[in-house]
Amino acid sequence: MVTGVETPDRIEVEDTTATETVVERDRGLAWWIHRLAPASLTSRIVLLNIAGLIVLVLGILYFNQFRQGLIDARVQSLMPQANIIAAAVAGSATVDTGSIVIDPDALMDSGDDSAADAEQLRDLDFPINPENAGPILRRLLASTSIRARIIDPDGNLVVDSRYLYGRGEITQRELPPFDAKPDSIWMRWWKRLNDWLFTNDYPHQKDYGVDNGKEFPEILAALNGASVSIVRVNDQNEIIVSVAVPIQRYRGVLGALVLSTSGGEIDNVLLAERKIVLFTFGFVALVTILLSVFLAGTIAEPIRRLAAAAERVRRGVNKRVEIPDFTQRRDEIGHLSGALRDMTTALYNRIEAIEAFAADVSHELKNPLTSLRSAVETLPFAKTEDQRNRLVEVVKDDVRRLDRLITDIAGASRLDAELARSEVQPINVAEVLDTLVSFANETRKDNQAAIALEVQPAPAAIARERAFVILGHDTRLGQVVRNLIDNARSFAPETSTIRVRVRRLQYYIEFRVEDEGPGIPPENLERIFERFYTDRPEGSFGKNSGLGLSISRQIVEAHKGRIWAENRYGKAPSGGERPILGARFIVRIPAIPQDWVANDA
Structure with a gap:
């Protein structure tokens, strides 16, 4: 038979056949913490110390500015390179009039009368020639992993450094080893944990197409004469830092230059830094556990021994139990040990005093009772009235003595309790x-x-x-x-x-x-x-x-x-x-x- 009782804050379902009450309600956080907390003092000390260390490490990994510092440093290094490359590419630009190729720089440096017409060069169109710009990019970016793109004013891709090859050059691409083994389960779990904890919340990087340059805000800004930087992630969630600068000559923008880092360049540095932090955490955690166990041993072990001794005192009948002596310690454990020893000594003394008091009481009560018994047993054998009166007086004296003894004994037994209360x-x-x-x-x-x-x-x-x-x-x-x-x-x-x-x-x-x-x-x-x-x-x-x-x-x-x-x-x-x-x-x-x-x- 099951009966239900509803109250304002809980519903109790009582099974009368099993005489059990089940309380069905939401458990609070404090209840779960109390329920899941380890029972031993050693486990609690270790857990609390490790928990504080974990919070500290997570705070370092999550809130540190190392990633942003790397990105800022990369932007600061890319921006001067982009300006230098853009100036070199702009210097290689010429205009073809159909009969003669005009080099405006040579014309301005000639010093003849035609220099007076140099202002007219500002109205001419100097398109970027891939055949001139390509070798410049190849020479300036030969020893780097930076990718460069040149976009013309119409948003068309003119040059991409990834596809620049000189005559006689051999294209190389690193392939995985033939007998490469798959990542271990720990490595896979580590990568998943790293991706979950440190998600890069940057926009996704779309590919720069042949004619979609104006869809990117950084290219539009560069074509308008501004130098900007932007951070995105690729399909592998790897950070890519890009800078876009204008390619301009005589205040005219000839196009936009975009320099981008390769995917994983910054992520590998971050991953190595996190590995160092976690390795340091593991080492510090090991030291913390050892120190916590040592600390718990100096606290929990004496308390355990004191508790065991107190339990033996509770179960003991005739044996006097010695409480462990830690009074040489100048801390709370030493004070507790001294207090328990004093309390136990006082307890045993009180027990011994009670036993001695009971023995003395029984002995003192025995004397008047023996006298009273003798007088009562002798009373039937009294022959004269005087003898009977004397025996009656003895009985009265013994009764008064018993009354006085019982009164004084009762007062003495209540004395300690009254003084304490x-x-x-x-x-x-x-x-x-x-x-x-x-x-x-x-x-x-x-x-x-x-x-x-x-x-x-x-x-x-x-x-x-x-x-x-x-x-x-x-x-x-x-x-x-x-x-x-x-x-x-x-x-x-x-x-x-x-x-x-x-x-x-x-x-x-x-x-x-x-x-x-x-x-x-x-x-x-x-x-x-x-x-x-x-x-x-x-x-x-x-x-x-x-x-x-x-x-x-x-x-x-x-x-x-x-x-x-x-x-x-x-x-x-x-x-x-x-x-x-x-x-x-x-x-x-x-x-x-x-x-x-x-x-x-």
Whole structure:
């Protein structure tokens, strides 16, 4: 079954049995170019370079002025020859009065009294005598391939140099070799291509007949006293250059002289010139192809290797694929290689972090679940009400611990995505700390330490309103501060004070959270930032998930900053070790660039 659907710009014919749609409409040029374009980058580079070279060569062959220059040069060489020959032929003209032959030049040079009647010679008719003109043409054109014709004023052909033969001369004509082989197919194709590309768009040359001279415009112009040139082609489409000059004596035109080149004289020069151009094109094309292949090898081959490595990364399951290293190249390929290597490293690190996170989550969830299972299984065996109540409290604690763990795990798993999606904004760290410290003091319980904020003045070289401004996420930065304060409160004595200090350094903004607790064992200063690690005092087990400091480090590093922990030491007694006064957590985040002070405070 075939159904047709007609739309304003196309007609779709749908074959429902084959579930195929055929779009019948005219394809645009861009569509065909896209369809016919080679797929590989190497082929495209070679094709584009050769296409540009072809356009250049065709432009040279088609638009060059070499042909016209040859024609002009031939006209300039023929015109003086024609004038010389016409003067010689005019000098040989005499008049026959029936009783005496008059030579006007001899009469003018005699110097006697009859010279006074020389003006009467202008009215006499001096016809061109073929017997006098023929030898002149033969002598002047003996070593050339030029053909000369003399036309009388009535348009009749008087002399044709092709048919002038002296007494005793032998006529020679070149014939093709007896065993001449026909042109090869390549030569025939070359001639056809040459005729098609370089057609001579000149008028056709008709034969000069015995009495049709006045049918040719150049002869009419010469008989009227003008010297003209004309370009025509013969039956073989070969260029013939002709010049026509008047044969005149004493202002009287005795006839016209036409000099013509032989067919093929100019075409052979043009053909040789085109062969040189095409030979040069072939050589340059070969060099271009080699250079294009070399260029494509430096571009396409690295891209192919990078694409193959990326494909192996996509298909890989447990194997870590190494991306080819082209970073030593100072071009886009090197930049692409470095970017792919960094991206792949980050991807593998993320995968490993996810795997480790999943393992840690399963381990941490297992502990409360095991405790919960033990309490539930023991509950039927409880004999007293007190035992049952204690088991119920254990179950409640384990449920709360599970809820806290799941909540913190969900927050930690969403953290990277939220930091990547949300846009950074200018944040005043001093204002954020002031708000959070005030809120912590207002909600402080009786058994919790107080919080004190200390803001050190910014250096004079930095604008006051921009002294503590960073680019970041205010909610997540506030989460870091709350985690550090809650962590300090869990260790600080009830009557102590937790101090929060913020200051401006040259390129960073730093804030510290200091408590008066027992401090941190030196071997655990880095370990406390690991996921699910916790080292709480007695009575606080299960009340923390161990993710607070790990999340804080993740947020700070997303802001291009650093967070670390250290102990506060007091003055050492004589001969003893310095006592630990408490723990200190330090956070440094890059400030918004501006005029910096000379050194850190």
